[in-house]
Amino acid sequence: MPSKRKTRSSASPAAAPPSKRASRSSASRVADSAPVKSEAEEVVAASSVVKEEAQASFTDVTDGNVSDGEGTNARFVGEPVPDEEARRRWPKRYQEKEKKQSAGPKSNRNDEDEEIQQARRHYTQAEVDGCMLYKLYDDAHVKAEEGEDNYICKIVEIFEAIDGALYFTAQWYYRAKDTVIKKLAYLIEPKRVFFSEVQDDNPLDCLVEKLNIARITLNVDLEAKKETIPPCDYYCDTQYLLPYSTFVNLPSENGESGSETSSTISSETNGIGKYEVNSQPKEAFLPEESKDPEMKLLDLYCGCGAMSTGLCLGGNLSGVNLVTRWAVDLNQHACECLKLNHPETEVRNESAENFLSLLKEWQELCSYFSLVEKKVSHEKYVNLFSEDDDDTSSNEEVNSEDDNELNEDDEIFEVSEILAVCYGDPNKKKEQGLYFKVHWKGYESALDSWEPIEGLSNCKEKIKEFVSRGFKSQILPLPGDVDVICGGPPCQGISGFNRFRNKESPLDDEKNKQLVVFMDIVQYLKPKFTLMENVVDLVKFAEGFLGRYALGRLLQMNYQARLGIMAAGAYGLPQFRLRVFLWGAAPSQKLPQFPLPTHDVIVRGVIPLEFEINTVAYNEGQKVQLQKKLLxxxxxxxxxxxxxxxxxxxxxxxxxxxxxxxxxxxxxxxxxxxxxxxxxxxxxxxxxxxxxxxxxxxxxxxxxxxxxxxxxxxxxxxxxxxxxxxxxxxxxxxxxxxxxxxxxxxxxxxxxxxxxxxxxxxxxxxxxxxxxxxxxxxxxxxxxxxxxxxxxxxxxxxxxxxxxxxxxxxxxxxxxxxIQVGNAVAVPVARALGYTLGLAFEGSTSTSDDPLYKLPDKFPMIRDRVSSVSSEDDV
CATH class of the missing domain: 3.90.120.10 (DNA Methylase, subunit A, domain 2)
Structure with missing residues (x-):
């Protein structure tokens, strides 16, 4: 089965911040001289080097004061925390020497057993440079090397080490540029920072100044969010966790203490290692009659529908009535296939760009005909439809014969019914716009034709009937109607078969534009959840530019996000097939987990080293019982x-x-x-x-x-x-x-x-x-x-x-x-993802906030469903 090395870190966003004498450049040199490492491995290496330099920076330590020899002073203020309380809140700082040594030789210890700085006493206040008073849980700038932005942290401990050195423990905030999105940081507001679980110890005199960091609630309504941001140096609405490049709602603050048990820090993972996974299945599968209301799904770039089919099957297993209500693809045969297998789905054979334009026009029409409560601008329709009374509601009883007639070459054509709507040009005349399919009174259906809305300006009542009927049946989704958007936007511009790939600016390549369109549709419809799938080149090509862009767009929209790499064979198939999956969840929802592998698999192919910690797998060496690999x-x-x-x-x-x-x-x-x-x-x-x-x-x-x-x-x-x-x-x-x-x-x-x-x-x-x-x-x-x-x-x-x-x-x-089969998402992978999606949608108490979830035994063949089928009846 695919596995990955167990990694952990106690380092800061880019490297552990140095003392005022130390320089981060030495840490950078160490990282640069080694082979390319993952983000997790880089911060581990940087942390160890800088800590050694920080230890060397102390030149004078007496009576709770420290000087670095350059006029900088730091001291504790007030009485120390009572010994008993300090040992309760920070027990690992007060371990007995004998107990520490009993852990065995260093080479035999786990990564988590690394040396912990032992404390003589803890304090709640400190003063630096004789003027700045810092308190426990203050936010602060921490000294960085010359020419770089200072680091940002929350002070979660202030203590004197057993050697007399003065320390504070920083829990780090990340700027966008320090997160996985890196140079895509321009997508994020400069004042927005991300709180992490990563913390480490630093000399007290590294503190530069106190900060006012406002904690606010994540909100996809960007205008409403702006009103909640008070005057501040920075604001924070998201927690950033290194495993699976995860961005989630901020945890509730616990100002009581910074203890191992009550702080926001995970003492087991320290922000980098594998989390303990949840292995408990859902208490009971809900009966069919309890699966109302349905959870509505839009499948973009749907192909023959494998991804949405798997998601719906998995959602059903977790007790959620997930239904593919809408699907869009440019391939006619794929659309026919999806409609054949999902007759309940509104399948649209059109480009995603035209679909987005249609959604916007549809919302304006619904607003014009007073079908939606939240009105949007629809002036062009007010001007388009000629009428004696501007009040559309008063026209319901008006139905003059002239209103539905068109005159063409002195021949009168009467509109009998509006049948369909699209955006683009069904007549292939390169005239983009809104078109309606018209059935003409007195003519056979073979003569139905697509007409631009401008040519139907005197057919307001027929259009109103169609729009009202379509609004009621939801032939098209409006913002807020969609629960889940899934899709795999094609990115041929990153294909290894493309000799002209644009490595410098991948988004300038038209072949990669569908990634932008996918995110634009998510931004417009604001679903509760989104799941994007793509080839592994998304995080390999051009240093993972497009993968970082996708994450950055979700963050820009104020979605929670999580990225994983899954092998199809690990879920019960005789192929390897690595693919990237990106979850997004609205702030009001629980961010879905990635389902852990159920089967052993023959590994074929290479996982990008930098995104190795995004591999959905058990840790290397972890004892697990998997079903045998399929051949x-x-x-x-x-x-x-x-x-x-x-x-x-x-x-x-x-x-x-x-x-x-x-x-x-x-x-x-x-x-x-x-x-x-x-x-x-x-x-x-x-x-x-x-x-x-x-x-x-x-x-x-x-x-x-x-x-x-x-x-x-x-x-x-x-x-x-x-x-x-x-x-x-x-x-x-x-x-x-x-x-x-x-x-x-x-x-x-x-x-x-x-x-x-x-x-x-x-x-x-x-x-x-x-x-x-x-x-x-x-x-x-x-x-x-x-x-x-x-x-x-x-x-x-x-x-x-x-x-x-x-x-x-x-x-x-x-x-x-x-082609349809080869382009499809492997159904078992989608089914496993659909299962965890269903649990997240229900806010299931059987799942935790960890990024991984252990599926029930024999998934998906649970409840002995297969045994109820006699094999002899298969023939």
């Missing part, structure tokens, strides 16, 4: 044999399910949703079990590939493999040609990856996995041949590898169906 045989061994030229879209199963995975994947939709969990599975048909038909030449080549593990073009006559694992022509064997006259072994196979690759015309094998399901089924440069049949994997076999239930039907030409 190709587990997923597809029960499927009927088909030929290269198979053209049927529906065939019958010819054998019983052989594995637990196969029994589950065969469940009907009702069974999978637990609507009829006690009924036996019907003898349903198998859909889309047909391959891309190979041309005659490729088919002849495939038939010559041995049916064995590792079989590929290297096994064909005329090819030999050198000591360096490169292929070369065998001079002793005459080159073989096909019936068409083309060579059996094509030249491109010999030169692929400089002759080192064994992927051309390669067979998969039963005990293997695939790196990732792809969108193209050609065998020329990838292993995609069936282990024992002379063909590529079928659409259904690929769908099985992605976790699509067998009841899910695909639409369009064969190549389009492969």
């Amino acid at each position: 190709l045989e587990d997923a597809i061994s029960d499927l009927p044999r088909v030929q290269n030229n198979e053209r049927r879209d529906e065939i019958k199963y010819d054998k019983a399910a052989q594995t637990e995975f196969q029994r589950f994947i065969r469940l009907s939709k009702h069974e999978m949703l637990e609507l009829q969990s006690r009924t036996k599975s019907s003898k349903s048909l198998l859909y889309d079990h047909r391959p891309l038909e190979l041309n005659a030449d490729d088919y002849q080549r495939v038939c010559r590939i041995p049916k064995k593990k590792g079989g590929c073009f290297r096994d064909l006559p005329g090819v030999r493999v050198g000591a360096d694992n490169k292929v070369e022509w065998d001079p002793d064997v005459e080159r073989v040609y096909l019936d068409s006259g083309k060579p059996l072994v094509p030249d491109y196979a010999m030169t692929f990856v400089n002759g080192t690759s064994s992927k051309p015309f390669a067979r998969l094998w039963w005990d293997e996995t695939v790196p990732t399901v792809v969108t193209r089924a050609e065998p020329h440069n990838q292993a995609i041949l069936h282990p024992e049949q002379d063909r590529v994997l079928t659409i259904r076999e690929n769908a099985r590898l992605q976790g699509f239930p067998d009841f899910y039907k695909l639409c369009g030409p064969v190549k389009e169906r492969y």
Whole structure:
């Protein structure tokens, strides 16, 4: 299974702040000289170096005063905290020497057992430079090196060490530039800072000045938020946690003490390590009748609907009636597929930009017709519709014949009904704007046409009827209507296949603009939750610029956020497939957790080192019991044999399910949703079990590939493999040609990856996995041949590898169906995310505030739903 190193830190935002003599540059040099490290590892290295320098800065310590030799003085003020109270509030500062030594050799201790500065006594006040009085829990600037902004902290301890040195403990605020978003800090207001769990000890004379940091409530209503910000040096409304780049609501302040048990600090993780995960399943799954009202989802860039399907399945398991109400995609075949499988969904085949423009126009129309309480500007519609009475409510009884008639070339056309609305130009004349689909009175539906609203200015009543009807049925969402927005905005500009990638300014590349559009739609609709998915290059390309941008936009909108990298195989699939997922949650909601892996998996691919702590995985060395890794045989061994030229879209199963995975994947939709969990599975048909038909030449080549593990073009006559694992022509064997006259072994196979690759015309094998399901089924440069049949994997076999239930039907030409499956989010991953989404939506007490959640055993096959289905009924 994927795992990651256990990391922790007690460092500040960029590095531990130095004393007035120390310089952070030495810490930077250490970090620079080492290999590239994650954010967590960098702060650990910096902290240790600077602390050594800080210890060396003390030149005079007497009677509670300290001087650094440059005229700076610091001293405690007032009586010390009573010994008994100090030991209760800060117990680790007063450990007995013998107890500390009993922990064993340093090499055998856990990371959390690092040396803790021992205290002689604690204080509640201190004075620096003879003029500035600091109290416990004051906010303050802390000295940074020359030319850099001072650090910002909350003073959570003031104490004298056993060697007489004077210290304060800082709990750090991060400026936006010090967080994971780095150079995208321009998205955030300069006065906004983020409170962390990270704290460390610093010489008392590092304090520079007291600050007034206002703590306010996070609010997506930016105008309302501005009114709550009092005069201050900085304001803070969010807590920043390094694991999973998490931004959440501020915890409630506890001014009583800074103890291990009552402070905002996690003594176990210290802000960097893995949190203890919650392993308790939900107390009980809610019955179907309790799942009202429904939780409405908008699926952007929906493809064939895998992401929203998985989310809804998972939400259902956690007791939430999550329903895909709206879906948008530019691909017509994908839209047809989603509508076929989700007839309840309003599916729109249009660009996301046009969809956003349509939403804005729709809100204005609803405002003009007085359908919404919160009015928005709609002057253009007041001017557009000619009327004798400006009061739209008084026109409900007015319906003159002239109001719905159009005159074109002296022929009168009467509008019978408005059928649909869109933004753009359905007539392909490049005239952007609002269009209505019109059914003409006395004409067949075949003559229905799209008309610009400007041409329907005298059809106000018909438009009003349509808008009123659409408003009531929510054919389009208004701000506040959507509970969840999910989607994977395409970012072809970061693809490794794009030779012209813009590494300096990725957002200037039109191929990456959909990320901006996705965030614009979130900002406009203000959902309770949002979930964005993308390829790992999002956090690899251009130092993770686009991933940082996505996080920055959510912060700019005042959403909570959390970023994780998940492997599909870790949730029960025979492929690895790493993807990035970004949660967003409104301040009124609980930020969803990432579900921990349920299955062991064969690791394939590289996780970006800087974002290693974002990997959704157990810590390396942590003892866990996972279900066994799934292999190709587990997923597809029960499927009927088909030929290269198979053209049927529906065939019958010819054998019983052989594995637990196969029994589950065969469940009907009702069974999978637990609507009829006690009924036996019907003898349903198998859909889309047909391959891309190979041309005659490729088919002849495939038939010559041995049916064995590792079989590929290297096994064909005329090819030999050198000591360096490169292929070369065998001079002793005459080159073989096909019936068409083309060579059996094509030249491109010999030169692929400089002759080192064994992927051309390669067979998969039963005990293997695939790196990732792809969108193209050609065998020329990838292993995609069936282990024992002379063909590529079928659409259904690929769908099985992605976790699509067998009841899910695909639409369009064969190549389009492969594309839909290859582009999809793996359904088991989406289902696991949907489960934690449902728990967050309910504010479940069975979850904690930790970033990770342990799914119930045997998830998603809980409550023995699979055992209720007789395997013999599957045939």
